[in-house]
Amino acid sequence: MKSIFCILASLLIFFTACNNKVIDEPTDTLTSGKTTIAIDESYTFLFETFTRVFEDTNPEAKINTLVQNEKEAIKSLLDDSCKVIVSNRELSKNEIELFNSKNIYPKTTLFAYDAVAIISNTENKDSTLDVEDFKKILIGKITKWNELGKSSDKDILVIFDNPNSANFHYIKDSLLNGADLQKNCFGVNSNKEVIEYVSKNKNAIGVVSAGWITDDYSNISKAFLKKINVMGIGHKSSGLYYKPYQYYIADNSYPFIRRVFLINRQTRMGLGTGFVNFICNIDKGQLILTKAGLVPVYLKVRDIKANVE
Template structure:
């Protein structure tokens, strides 16, 4: 081999070693941040505790399809969930409303855009003890109960027991508390006969043991007829039926929160469910939002007993003994 060829070989070898050293150094940098994609990576999300059953069902299927994705869900009250999005403790959240201008401002100050994806229509269910003989409520009745005008069961019907109505919520900062305050036009509830526990499960357990209790929960906890937890809860309580205001769809008829009545607008206590994401790139939060609003995700919503936001459903004739006794 002549000198020129040998010198070129040495130069080429040095270049190869240098280049490989650069890539090796990059690969060994443990502090390098690897961005997630729409179907891979690891993120935290915060979820309104009311929707734990449906969100967990969605996550189970999502993780089964996308094996390199890991979404860790934290179930909290609505107030805590929204705070997590604002403070960047969660990349995405599941809630029942859009953010207010005041909540959006700190995000907008950071040039962040919050993207909203509606994926379900939910209902608030009234639950009572099986020993309670009154299980029907008009909307005026409910406003009177939650405004404090009515506080005894026999004020609804003289045949009812002469007992105070104890209204039980899941959490003082929950979306159900906020919803019922707005329904009643109240900023606060009376401390006399209103109190909050911590979770929907605790509300169900309390109502099952106290005859005079009126529990307020998300229907998601009792609507899936194939879920053993939901059917177990239904054995412990009764579900109340509500008549809408005069002039509203379904007025004059008392109906329970069946999927068909929610879809038709005949059951009055309904709300939308959203995924809100603060991601500045096409990340895992964006991917999960697209999944729950897509075909597979909407079928999971349908099976759960809620109403899909983006998928037509077929209405069938139902009888009152199908699910909620």
């Protein structure tokens, strides 16, 4: 009798615990709740604007932002530290297989085109740079300014934000096909530090995201533009050089253009998906892109006004 009583008591405790257990199910919707995204520092200004407008439109929504390099962002997406990442490339076959092995099926959406800008000190009167000469500078075949026809015999310094950034990987992987950069190239910690360094060192040129100097929403971007020169990039053979303005990105005249993707791990109608939908909406996020200096995917080129010198 005593043993039967103990069994019944144990069952009662078990079922009571089950009934009191809180089921951890997602509560966010397309326009409410909380979610986290991960972005490269290149897109700080842009996503500050995206987030502000989205949250103003949807007061019950909260978007948290992690600023991470590409490798860190993909890891965060995999371990569910964030729902959406911004990347300049699609996931590789191996990465997709890794996600799928964990029953995660990310959706990749191309939403914009932007550019890598080359900047110089305001005392540097040469406003143009040949693509092939720039490659030679990066791999150490050209090391001094007088090798570019300048009077100075000083070393050319090339400054990146950091060796894990989207800017660095674009130059190394797309422009140099994976070749190593030489000792005249080094990294600091951010686009801001690149701009500050170049503004104080007349023998330096910097590699930054175009969004840091073309974003009409950002007063910081406008202030940076007063500190440095934006170089025109082109080819000596044609004599044509272009700056990373929206119009020249849109018509593919500017040489250093890159694609920008949203990679979303949410397969349901959650806040991450709602934020992606907002960014890709032609009346919302895509309009914001036009003022931020990037080229939207879902608007016609004719809708983009030229902003050139």
